[in-house]
Amino acid sequence: MRQVRLGAGAGFSGDRIEPAVELAEQGELDYLVFECLAERTIALAQQARRRDPASGFDPLLEARFEAVLPACRARGTRIVTNMGAANPLAAAERTRQIARRLGLGSLVIAAVTGDDVMAGLDGDIVLDETGQRVADLGDMLVSANAYLGAEAITEALAGGADIVLTGRAADPSLYVGPIVHAFGWTFDDWHRLGQATLAGHLLECAGQVTGGYFADPGFKDVQGLDRLGFPIGTFAEDGSLVISKVAGSGGCVTPATCKEQILYEVHDPACYLTPDVSADFSQVRVETIGPDRVRVVGGSGRARPAGLKVSLGLMEGFVGEGQISYAGAGAVARGELAREIVRERLARAGLPLQELRCDLIGLDALHGAGLARSGSEPYEVRLRVAARTASAAVARRIGEEVEALYTNGPAGGGGVSRQVREVLGIRSALIPRAQVRPTITWLEA
Amino acid sequence: MKLRAIAHSRSGDKGDISNLSLIAYDPADYPVLLREVTAQRVKTHFSAFVAGEVVRYEIASLGALNFVMRQALGGGVTRSLALDTHGKSLSSALLDLEIDGSRGPSAAAEPFEDHPSQKQTRED
Incomplete structure (x- = not known):
């Protein structure tokens, strides 16, 4: 054959x-x-x-x-x-x-x-x-x-x-x-x-x-x-x-x-x-x-x-993102405190955000708090803040607020990264x- | 037992739709999957982020189910703010389901070989 x-x-x-x-x-x-x-x-x-x-x-x-x-x-x-x-x-x-x-x-x-x-x-x-x-x-x-x-x-x-x-x-x-x-x-x-x-x-x-x-x-x-x-x-x-x-x-x-x-x-x-x-x-x-x-x-x-x-490729604004890590004793509590601080600061600044998301990588970032296993705390967590906005300037503010946690947030935060990307959405x-x-x-x- | 003991899974994405295959390692456990892992069960398991309907397809010849979950990826791979925009990690969450793994008499009602070719159930 x-x-x-x-x-x-x-x-x-x-x-x-x-x-x-x-x-x-x-x-x-x-x-x-x-x-x-x-x-x-x-x-x-x-x-x-x-x-x-x-x-x-x-x-x-x-x-x-x-x-x-x-x-x-x-x-x-x-x-x-x-x-x-x-x-x-x-x-x-x-x-x-x-x-x-x-x-x-x-x-x-x-x-x-x-x-x-x-x-x-x-x-x-x-x-x-x-x-x-x-x-x-x-x-x-x-x-x-x-x-x-x-x-x-x-x-x-x-x-x-x-x-x-x-x-x-x-x-x-x-x-x-x-x-x-x-x-x-x-x-x-x-x-x-x-x-x-x-x-x-x-x-x-x-x-x-x-x-x-x-x-x-x-x-x-x-x-x-x-x-x-x-x-x-x-x-x-x-x-x-x-x-x-x-x-x-x-x-x-x-x-x-x-x-x-x-x-x-x-x-x-x-x-x-x-x-x-x-x-x-x-x-x-x-x-x-x-x-x-x-x-x-x-x-x-x-x-x-x-x-x-x-x-169809559609320009749909920008996503700004910032991340910072916490480790050792009390890492989760400090990460959660950092998350609350950034949320409050972004709300007070009155930025025009279309959507905001704040996750603790290592705890609830992938599947949310509901599916995350209870039990022993992770040794380290990483706060990830992401928001979609119409302008690159506003998107940059997300990373800046996360970076500010160095001297304006909980103890021991390290390894900040920040980025802004253009959103190219796909529709069919x-x-x-x-x-x-x-x-x-x-x-x- | 965990579903992971008798089945494996892979996630796929298209736009805002996530699909999860669920495949019995041993075809003899396919009736257990049919009995234990309903569309309703999966919809409930993922209720925190799947906004749309969940449809279950049955592929008896592969000893497998396929779950199609709509509005599941935060608006779609390309615009989602999620860390895992594709939902690639969802298959592992599915395998975390707690199930009754017994190949009991209730399972015998769905013989593997003669199972109807194509069936689907949905949960809105």
């Missing part, structure tokens, strides 16, 4: 590069896929591009390609990635320069654009979260990117691309594209697209299916996390998938690691929506077939959603497919 071997070279923009090199050199891959765009990453990249028209693609593109291209070239492994981010054309140009510098011979690069729908966005489109109209967002709106599916990727591969660079493509689609191309499937074969999407979903977070984000000592032990290997998906024409990793790499592939990833960021398991298909993971089964080898079957799908999801909406036209641009190195 025909098979295609896909390696996951990254699960997020800042991911480790060594496992990708390991895969490129030892994974015997047909495709190496890098998924590098979170919801907010694309909006941040759009801002970077506005400051510098030659930027806006993944900051690690150069380092990744320099590390993996020689091995990929030598073995005929093709690359699919959304590292194009807000600027796939500039990413393709940079990739061409890297390939030339490395002396890799002729190389075909395809850049997929069309996800940026900011220009000419219909003002009557309504935000999912708030019901606001796009037209009412005014200057707040800084980016709008539609989630493209796998079709343009498949087309680029059919056209001979060695490297496919996209912007906002749906994460699993980066894997669906090569699978559909490998077997000559069509984009209305919902059952098979569902199977391919399950494969993409399992692989898209890279190390999260090989024992990363899994270890819980004494309950879920994972060996060699310091040299965690990334997954290989061997997808067969019958729709079955085997998840494995390079022999000798760290981590593990077990039914448990696969189950956690199958349900990761899933809502209704019978209806996981992507641009390609309404995938059905509700009948999936997993079984161990060897050491660090798990077989996954049972994915399916139904007709794709009529609209495409668009991610649906737009008709007809308003999105994926385009492929070809470059040759």
Whole structure:
């Protein structure tokens, strides 16, 4: 039976590069896929591009390609990635320069654009979260990117691309594209697209299916996390998938690691929506077939959603934050006193804060006072004060009030840190497919 | 016993929605999860910060449940003031639930192999 071997070279923009090199050199891959765009990453990249028209693609593109291209070239492994981010054309140009510098011979690069729908966005489109109209967002709106599916990727591969660079493509689609191309499937074969999407979903977070984000000592032990290997998906024409990793790499592939990833960021398991298909993971089964080898079957799908999801980046003011630590005897009491002092001072100053939050890290910061375990006091706590405001100047006041606790607060406070960041909120909406036209641009190195 | 003794969990985020998988280490304990960890139980456990509904999906073939909690992330990952904006740490809070771990007769009413393919319950 025909098979295609896909390696996951990254699960997020800042991911480790060594496992990708390991895969490129030892994974015997047909495709190496890098998924590098979170919801907010694309909006941040759009801002970077506005400051510098030659930027806006993944900051690690150069380092990744320099590390993996020689091995990929030598073995005929093709690359699919959304590292194009807000600027796939500039990413393709940079990739061409890297390939030339490395002396890799002729190389075909395809850049997929069309996800940026900011220009000419219909003002009557309504935000999912708030019901606001796009037209009412005014200057707040800084980016709008539609989630493209796998079709343009498949087309680029059919056209001979060695490297496919996209912007906002749906994460699993980066894997669906090569699978559909490998077997000559069509984009209305919902059952098979569902199977391919399950494969993409399992692989898209890279190390999260090989024992990363899994270890819980004494309950879920994972060996060699310091040299965690990334997954290989061997997808067969019958729709079955085997998840494995390079022999000798760290981590593990077990039914448990696969189950956690199958349900990761899933809502209704019978209806996981992507641009390609309404995938059905509700009948999936997993079984161990060897050491660090798990077989996954049972994915399916139904007709794709009529609209495409668009991610909208909105400037929503500023967050100011300050932190200070207390330790030793009475640390909690001093931390709580410090919290009260800052609250009072901020209230008296009458600052226009949209929201204020004061937590004691080590006591109640993550899950609130209700879930925090009663019993022995922590040895140390860290007060964290954060507030959202309309202006950077007001946001700075938060850190200043925390810093003032040095000489104006309880005894023994130390290690103040303060920061102000601009809030780039992400909202979503649906737009008709007809308003999105994926385009492929070809470059040759 | 703590839920942690028989199940593991991973949190995921999309906007202001958090989902928590809950997976039995041993499929034989899946009926215990079905009986003990209801949508209502989870809604109550996280009442301090989950403002919206909690929906429970059942995935019998994986011996797993999936809880989808709305208005759970302080307005969404990108604007929340929380330290853990993604709610990544919520899975550990779920596993802290105290449960009756017995595979009693009441659990036998939901045979693992023949369980209906897809069921969901919600708590508003």
